[in-house]
Amino acid sequence: MEAFKKIYPEEYYRKFLVHSIRPDGRTLTAIRKTIVSAGSITSAHGSSFVKIGTTAVVCGIKAEVGKKQPEGSHLAISVELLPLCSAEFPRGKPSTQAQVLSELLNRFSEGIIDEASFQIPGEDLAWYLYIDIYCLDYNGNVFDATLLALITALSDVSLPDIHINSNKQVVASKERKNKLTILRYPISLTFGMIDEYVICDPTVEEESLHDTTFSIVVDSNRNLLGVIRPGGGGGSDNNGVIEGAELKTCIERAKQRATTVMGLVEQALQEK
Amino acid sequence: CISELKMSLRSLSSRQSVLSRADGSCLWKQGATEVLAGVYGPIETQGRKREDMNKADLVVQVIPASGTSTPYTTTLQHFLHSMFKGQILLLLHPRTSIRIIVHLINEAGSELSCCCNAITLALVDAGVPMKSMLASVDIAMMTDGELVADPTNEISHERKEGKDLTGQGTGDSKIRALSSFQVNSAGKVVSEWTHVVQSTGSLTSMDEDQYLDAVAMAKNAASKLHNFFKLTTTSKCLYECHGTAF
Numbered sequence: 001m002e003a004f005k006k007i008y009p010e011e012y013y014r015k016f017l018v019h020s021i022r023p024d025g026r027t028l029t030a031i032r033k034t035i036v037s038a039g040s041i042t043s044a045h046g047s048s049f050v051k052i053g054t055t056a057v058v059c060g061i062k063a064e065v066g067k068k069q070p071e072g073s074h075l076a077i078s079v080e081l082l083p084l085c086s087a088e089f090p091r092g093k094p095s096t097q098a099q100v101l102s103e104l105l106n107r108f109s110e111g112i113i114d115e116a117s118f119q120i121p122g123e124d125l126a127w128y129l130y131i132d133i134y135c136l137d138y139n140g141n142v143f144d145a146t147l148l149a150l151i152t153a154l155s156d157v158s159l160p161d162i163h164i165n166s167n168k169q170v171v172a173s174k175e176r177k178n179k180l181t182i183l184r185y186p187i188s189l190t191f192g193m194i195d196e197y198v199i200c201d202p203t204v205e206e207e208s209l210h211d212t213t214f215s216i217v218v219d220s221n222r223n224l225l226g227v228i229r230p231g232g233g234g235g236s237d238n239n240g241v242i243e244g245a246e247l248k249t250c251i252e253r254a255k256q257r258a259t260t261v262m263g264l265v266e267q268a269l270q271e272k
Numbered sequence: 273c274i275s276e277l278k279m280s281l282r283s284l285s286s287r288q289s290v291l292s293r294a295d296g297s298c299l300w301k302q303g304a305t306e307v308l309a310g311v312y313g314p315i316e317t318q319g320r321k322r323e324d325m326n327k328a329d330l331v332v333q334v335i336p337a338s339g340t341s342t343p344y345t346t347t348l349q350h351f352l353h354s355m356f357k358g359q360i361l362l363l364l365h366p367r368t369s370i371r372i373i374v375h376l377i378n379e380a381g382s383e384l385s386c387c388c389n390a391i392t393l394a395l396v397d398a399g400v401p402m403k404s405m406l407a408s409v410d411i412a413m414m415t416d417g418e419l420v421a422d423p424t425n426e427i428s429h430e431r432k433e434g435k436d437l438t439g440q441g442t443g444d445s446k447i448r449a450l451s452s453f454q455v456n457s458a459g460k461v462v463s464e465w466t467h468v469v470q471s472t473g474s475l476t477s478m479d480e481d482q483y484l485d486a487v488a489m490a491k492n493a494a495s496k497l498h499n500f501f502k503l504t505t506t507s508k509c510l511y512e513c514h515g516t517a518f
Contacts, residue, residue, distance in 0.1 A: 102343050108467065183475050231454060232463075241461065
């Protein structure tokens, strides 16, 4: 059995799929247990820790005061896939995947926070948030985990009051009680495709066997925000193709996932 | 060979075999956006580590108009790599490397689509075996329900004010979402990148019915692009035939 799995991993996997089940016992549409917690890093202005199955992601947000700029984003998001999380990421230059994740998260975080939250009343200054997301354990579906960690950490952010004293220095109050006004919570659900099967929340082993992976991003109010489907390899002509009714079903699943996940986020913020 | 055609897309222009050292190349223009794609392969891999016993190693590099690579160009690379990994018959050339280099000469909107179209023709020029040719088109979904195929930067980056594009609308239309669809010769959408575009001051979201209309429009535009691909590759062959007749 072990030999069969090693030599023919795809065939081994297909033998499970035919019975609508996966090697880890999940059905094709089941998502792994998701744990969300907020505020674990006290030195940061906002933080979160998310686990989807064994995929673990931590997010820390540091806020800095800077001169008000007429244009440009107030968020700088950086995702790092540490060598710690998987043997496939060596030390050094950020991997392609980390850069792609950073780019996607920057796009989906545009406009989700009310501009007024960044303003510092009475001064020509504004808040700039430096968001660092680290993957600690890479077991598939990192996009969902990082996006979830991002919105949880943003919800956790508390900023102090700022004023400039007589020595022209920036002084922050000891207390941090200003929360960000978050207008939208983008939440994603990632699927893998192999043959004609569409599989939710793949593990890293499954991802390597799948023809392609795609993600649907929605918000907590059931609005569709995006579909990321890079296409991929495989034998048949219909690889990576998903349209019409099937796509609608996936969008519906993503919306259900968003509702469940928002519940977890709210719980995490209350328990803090 | 040079071909030019005007469609409801911006005017297209394609020129193959422009690079003398590359196995295949294509200089592709959609309106003002210009992209040069070069293909090397199948050739030796760069180092033993990249050699795969069963299939060719596909490498894609995107070089921006100015500056060094950014997360945006890396994302374009990643997308183009995934797209073409599914179309090129990598299993026919094991232990080799197929390298695609795309140079963005002028970024004036719809860059992902231009890169994909240029790469398709460059691969054909190089004689790399593929399952299907990929035609790519960007579609902008506007707040007044209109769909614009092959949008310019003006449309896709227009956030602050609404702009009347056709001269017939209410003059208040802003972009709400931008999609890039890649369609194969069988008319199936094999990949896409769709995301909402936020305008300052208001939260936009996608209208799902408009999204499905955009998919249909993309297929329509793609079939026109496929016809253009046929035209450009056949005229290239005709040119070569005439050349030897003399």
